Amino acid sequence: MSGSPSFQAASLWAPGPAAPRLLKHEVHIWRVPLDTAEGVVQRYAKVLGPGERGRAEGCPLDQQRAHFVVAHGAVRAVLAKYTGQAAADIRLTCSPRGRPFLADQPRGRDEIDFNLTHSGGLALIALARAGRVGVDLEKIRSDIDHASMAKRFLGPGEDALIESLPEPAGRRAFYTRWTRREAYAKAADIPIPRVLDDTDSVRLPVSVGRWKLHDLPVGQDYCATVATDGPRTSMRCWTLEQK
Secondary structure: OOOOOEEOHHHOOEEOOOOOOOOOOEEEEEEEEOOOOHHHHHHHHHHOOHHHHHHHHOOOOHHHHHHHHHHHHHHHHHHHHHHOOOHHHOOEEEOOOOOEEEOOOOOOOOOEEEEEEEEOOEEEEEEEEOOOEEEEEEEOOOOOOHHHHHHHHOOOOHHHHHHHOOOOHHHHHHHHHHHHHHHHHHHHOOOOOOOOOOOOOOOOOEEEOOEEEEEOOOOOOEEEEEEEEOOOOEEEEEEOOOO
């Protein structure tokens, strides 16, 4: 559709390059399987910063801790591809709301922005240059009352629409609308809004002011959205190889 970026269909979620080049009109998205070999988990644990190590140690379950380490270690591995630094040498800083940024880089047109999301056994890392990007991924759960969640968290009219849809369409519709809100909030570094300007539209990408929200093809068990501040004409989607 008009205004939608082109996905590189031939290489969608194929193994990514060792030294990717991020152009200003592109968004790069890396898919990271979180259930991986123990050696990979241990290697990623060594590159985490002190704050990340503390958060990992606070995870009550072994699997939750391993997923956290892999997701955050993978962020550093991906950023290393773009910066040329060693993963352990990458410094991150945060906004007052806790949104992470890459430190030690020039501000302005060449600045790289990134965002991480993980749910279930999967993570996504989105990157953009000269702008902001946010990404959200949610594993579709069958054990929650999605209609009640819609009434609690979505805007007027959306909850009635979702309640009217049969399974599994109603459940997917709820998760689609939720990931759009999360991705937008993460990109803009604001609280999650109850209402989006154009969330009921069938036009893609969804527009919220200057922000464009693109649904991502990640499989039947997940919903995902990436948000950018303005149109991007190409999205490159890769899988991070972990050996």
